[in-house]
Amino acid sequence: ETGVTQTPRHLVMGMTNKKSLKCEQHLGHNAMYWYKQSAKKPLELMFVYSLEERVENNSVPSRFSPECPNSSHLFLHLHTLQPEDSALYLCASSQEPAGTSANEQFFGPGTRLTVL
């Protein structure tokens, strides 16, 4: 596999379920991101991990819990979600040296989540 992969591609869950989204990057990058993309809303940055340490969390509800066990893998654990959490969840990675870089992000295909 190459690039950034995400599983599952589609997920339907009830509000009481617990599920996890998985992201894997095969690019040797040192930063990984979770984004939420809802219809007619801007791309929303949820979490960033750099060198396996979380460096930013934009006030995302606690029902979303990220995990980054190593630089290649990123998870998003979901529990007691609401219908408004239905969206496309995108994972991305990039290579970030110290300081500001001009490196672009590489995105996975996304997981389409529907909460009933």
Place this chain on the structure above:
Amino acid sequence: AQSVAQPEDQVNVAEGNPLTVKCTYSVSGNPYLFWYVQYPNRGLQFLLKYITGDNLVKGSYGFEAEFNKSQTSFHLKKPSALVSDSALYFCAVRDTSGGSYIPTFGRGTSLIVHP
């Protein structure tokens, strides 16, 4: 602080005509600017970026973008549109003075190319 604006939610163009998707930005220092494209049910794909140097940047699929510092703009262009160019386009910016590698994305512009 960094921000980016895409003033048009949707751009319609006939196949074979030139297209422009607009982007303006605001940064404290100098910008790094990016364009991405998203096809239906897919993630974002990198098209091109401006770092420094020549104001006209060429990218994938025949796209190019022009950096204009005085107008703080980075418009995406293509001389002749294809129906297959129909997609969602995102502009993004990083401020070189902020020390953060996390970009800010625009809201996206839907490009529709009519046959």
